[in-house]
Structures are given as C-alpha cells and as structure tokens.
Amino acid sequence: MTSTLRGTDHPVAARTLAALLVLGGLMGSVNLFLPGVLLPGVREWVYATAMAFCVLAAIPLVVRGRVSPRHTFGLVLLGDLIYLVVAYCTVDPLRFATPLMLLFPAFVAAWFLGRWELGVNMLVTTGVCLAALWPSHDDAVGLGVQVGVSAGMLNACAGGVFVLRRRIERLLSETQTLSHLDPLTGLFNRRYLVEQAPRMWRQARRDGTRVAAMVLDLDHFKRLNDAHGHAAGDAVLRAVSGSLTATVRPADVLARTGGEELVVLGLVADPDEAAHLAERLRTAVSGSRTPDGHGVTASIGIALTRPVDGEDAADALWRLVDRADAAMYEAKQQGRDRVASMWVPRARAPLPGENDPAAATDVG
Template sequence: MTARRLKDTDTRRSGLDVDAGRGVERQVAAWTLAGLMVLGAGMGLLNLSVEGVLREGASRWVYGGTMVLLMALGVVLGLLRRVGRPETFGLVLLGDLVYVVVALCIEDPVRYATPLMLLFPAFVAAWFLSPWMLGVNMAATVLACLVAMWGSYDDPVALTVQVAVNSGVLNAASAGVYVLRRRVERLLEATRALSHQDPLTGLANRRRLVEQAPRVWRQARREGSQVVAMVLDLDHFKQLNDAHGHAAGDAVLQAVAAALAATVRPSDVLARAGGEEMIVLGLVGDAVEARRLAERLRSAVAASRSGGGHAVTASIGLALARPVDGEDAAGAMWRLVDRADGAMYEAKRAGRDRVAAVLPRQRTGQFRDSIPPPSRAVG
C-alpha cells in the first residue's frame, strides 16, 4: 500500500512531463512519416522514366498521381510538425493501400513491387502505434501482400506460400521492433525515475524539486497565492542509527516518507534533500494555512512507525514568499528554502518536535519569527 501511494503521488506530479513527452513523440512521428512519404514518393516517381516497369494506359496516370499525392501529403505533414496516434494509424493503413495501388500498376509486381515496400508502414506502426493498432496493420499487411501478388501466381499453393513468407517476415520484423520499443520505453522510464526520485524513499529528489519550481511560481502568480517552503529534519536520527543500525534508520526514513506522502496535498512537491532532511514546497493563502499544514506534517512524522517499531519526531521550519514577475524560480526557491532551513534550526533550539516560521515584515521586508513555538513538552 505504501509503495502504491508513493507511486500515485509521483504520477500526479509528473503530468506535465507526460504531456511534454507526448508532444515530442507527436513531432517525431510527424517528421518520420513526412520523411518516409517524401522519400518513398520521390523514389517511386523514378519508375515513370524506366521502360517496361509500368503498365501502359491509365495505370501510368494512376501511379504518377498516387506518388505526387503521397509527396504532397508528406510535405504538408512536415509543415504541421505534429501528428497524433489516430492520424498515424490512418497514414500507416494508407501506406498499405499505396503499396497495393503501386503493385496493380506495375507490369511485373514480383520483380518491381516487392513487399519489402511495406517495411515503411510496418516499422512506423511498430514504433508509434498501440498494440491493437499494430495488430490491425499486421492483418492489413497479409491482405496487401495477397492482393498485390494475386495476378503473379497461377498456382494457389505457390501464392499462399509467397504471401505467408513475405507477410510473415514483415510482421515478424514489425513485432521485433515493437518489442524493442517497449524495452526502450521501460529503460527510459527507469532512467527518468532514477533521475527524479530518491531511490530509498521514492520521494522526489533535489533535481525534481528544481524542475517543479517554475510550475509552482507560475501557479502562485496566477492565483495570487504565496509559496511556502518547509524544511523537515528528523530529530536525533544519528542516535537512532548508532543505536539500532543503518538498516533501522533506512526503515524509519521509508516510514516517514510514506506518512508525509499521504499527508501533503497533490499539488505540493515533497522531496528528500539528503540524509534525514526533507523539503515541502507548496501554495498557501496565508501564514495560518502554512502553519496548519506544517503541524499536520509534524504530527504525521510523530505517528509513523517503521516495521521494527522505531519512531522519530521532526523539527520543521517554514518560510513564505510572494513570487514576482521576472524572477528566477529556481534561485528564488533556494533562497526561500534557506530561510526555512534557518527556521528549522530555531525549532531545534526551541526543543525539537515543533514548527518555527520566519515571515517577511509587511513594511521593512525584514524577517521575524511571527509564529511562536508551541509550549508542549519535547518528545
């Protein structure tokens, strides 16, 4: 349950990255299809100048018109620079149809219109389409080979063997590319996770925190909110490691991370800064809301337990800022975190297991501790 909760939290926070990745994939698909269409049509037009390749009469006009149309479509697609999966699916099936038209216009399809022409749509389908779309194209490949080679063989057995061999090779190659694509996608996803997640706790790391800062700053300016940075440092964590071993310490960190991930809001960024220190970045309306959130986080840490029954408390420092236009979000974030870090040390000196805050004065711009620490006993 804990691992699933952490994964769901990270998934919600990576929506922008997913959208950006899909945008890049659409551009790559458009340029790939455009290049293949223009290249294939250009090579196909060369057959018009070779005697004995094309059938005489209307077939030459149909063939030439198909190549010109294909090239024009490729140019338009390249200019659009974006194509979705449904459009790619349609263009792949169009590629199968174009092969059939070419084969019917060729004098000797077995010699001049080899089914290897279908490698273009087969590879595009394998790399860009979903499994069911790929399956449809595989069936279309078999049908295209059958129609294209129908008039070249009088013996049904020979026709069946040739269609099976050619479509089988094409579909096997397509399936191999699809498997390779899935493997690459898994490797890329694992690399992305390693570059954005702390491997022990599954929380975001410092790199992810920096990447999310512009989003938080934009949202704060758009909504008129304030940005709150909270620095959480586990109390007496070194003593726990020394007394019970690093394995116990790691288990406590994982339990604390799970408790915090279940407590923060979906729009907040929760990251492990290193060691036993964690950072929360989010939006609040005022200092009271920030304090309530910090207290919830403090209580969540205190209530968490590792599998071995070990528990810790946390000292939390928070700082608020109102973003302004034109400032560097990452730099402003680290300045805000530094202020929260200073407040966290104030919480340590005040007795630990508490929240301390440093907020800007409205007129002077200096900072003061505007939220007194609670008077309860230290845990």
C-alpha cells in the first residue's frame, strides 16, 4: 500500500524536515554562547561546524521542494550523528547532551519511513546512546541502566508514532475508497469518474487512441420498482453491476452516475471496437438475474472523442457523456435493449479526380 502520510516527495514534507533542521541547528547554537558548556579548543569548532551543517542541510530541501525516502533516511542518521558530536563536545553529556535530543530523528523516522528504516534507526539510537553516555559512567551496570532507559524510551515513542501513523493511513485509505464507491452497487461513482478523466485523456493522446463513453440506462426500471418494490429494484441493480464488472475490461471505468444510469469509460481504437464492447455490455445486462428471477435489459448509447492538447478533461468528459446520453435515448426510441451510436461527422474534400460526394469521417 502506498503510504498516504509518508509522502516525502511532497513539498510540505520537505519544508517540515527543513524547519526541523534549522530549529535544531539554532537551538544547539545557543550553547556556543554559554560559558562552561563546551570543551574548549578543537571540539568547540567541531560543535559549531555541526550546528552550521544542520542549517545548511535545510537549504536544498527548500530549493528542491521535495525529498526522497532515501534522502530522509540519510537525514535521520545525520541527526543521530550530530547528537553524538554534541555529546563528544560538551563538558558533561548527562547535563548538556540529554538523549532526548534523539527524539527529532526518531520521530522523523517513525512518521516518514518504513519498517526496516525505522528498525535500523532504533539500533543506531541504542548504539549512539551507548557511545554518548559511556564517558559519564564508571560502572557497566549504571551505564546499562541509563542506556536501556534512554534508548528504550526513545524507541518506544518512535514505535508508538509509527503504529499511530499506520492506523491513520489505513483509515484515510478506507475513507478515500468509500468516497469513490456507490454504496448500493459497489461500483465507482461520479467523483471517481471525474478524477480518472485526466489520466484517460493523457493516455489517449499518448497512444493515439480514442476515448469512448457508453451510457447504459436500464429499461422499464421504474415499472419493476412499482410492481415488485424497491428492494427488488436494488437487487436488480446489484445483479447488473456484478455482471458488468465481470464484462468490462480491466482498464475501463464503470461507474453509477445516478438512479438506473451507468457509465463506462474506456479507450478504443475505432468505432467498431466501441460497438463490440457495448454489445457485450448489453448482453451481460440482459443475462443477469436476481435470486428471485428478476431481470432487466439496457439501452446503451456510445460516443467517441479524440482528445486534443489543452482541453479540460473534466469538461470534455461531460460533453462526451452528454453525446452518449443522447445516443442512449435514440436506442430507447428504437425499441430498447439495443445499442445506438452518436458520431459527429466531418466532411472531407474530394480527392483529385474523385467524383463521389464528400465523405464523412468520424472525428469522435
């Protein structure tokens, strides 16, 4: 499952990490101006360099506006290393370099990275705590207790944040899925249909194919509801939806747009392919039955378009559906349980020496 919250490529994530780096660098720089905190000489310069590096590391994140998971993992390990530098450069690590400083990289790892990266950081956190606190303890027991408490608390907090994040991700994923589905039939809804339009328009332009819209309207559905009740009508809708789902191609989008009207959106090479698919859909509807034996037929209208650069895919989608809807009403007038097509003809000039009238070709 693609993470909903990890999204380290998102500009917000990059700016958040940049802000944490700058905040950490500025907070740590305060020690440069406090007497008796840092060891004098080379270590003071090492400390200042580490704080400056924190601030400078934020610049690429702000400029690029994104950060990859690998880059984020590197920043987390950098945070662990900087804590080790701080502990190495301070007079008393227990007072001036508390392991709580590792909460920054621990929380970043828990919120943005995956299981194995988090596991690696937990091991690194334990090792860094051991290395940083070693000089401050004379006995192994006291060191072990201090490292166990510090690293255990940090890793427990990181693990808790990770579990919370995964729970939120699952809830968001389920909510997003439900927002795209029709509750009665389980088919996609109008919102999902609109969201898929840009993708299909791009693919059609790239492949040189056409977008076909097929509007299906169940015949005499109101009569069925009046005669057998709405429960029977709902059962018919579910049966029809199941048959259509098994019939459409994997790349097609099947959606319920309201009432007894369904829309299929797909890519086709020519009108014949669209007509063949529509006929398969019509047969699937007429062959579907509820456990009580109720069934319906469908009138289907087809319209095609060849997407062009610069057009708004959502607007073009509804223009195409309107044309397919008009064709569907033509199928109703012709007797129902049939397929009708809505082509938009375009005249072409006769070739030299050609005596036939101008031919019409489909531009849909």
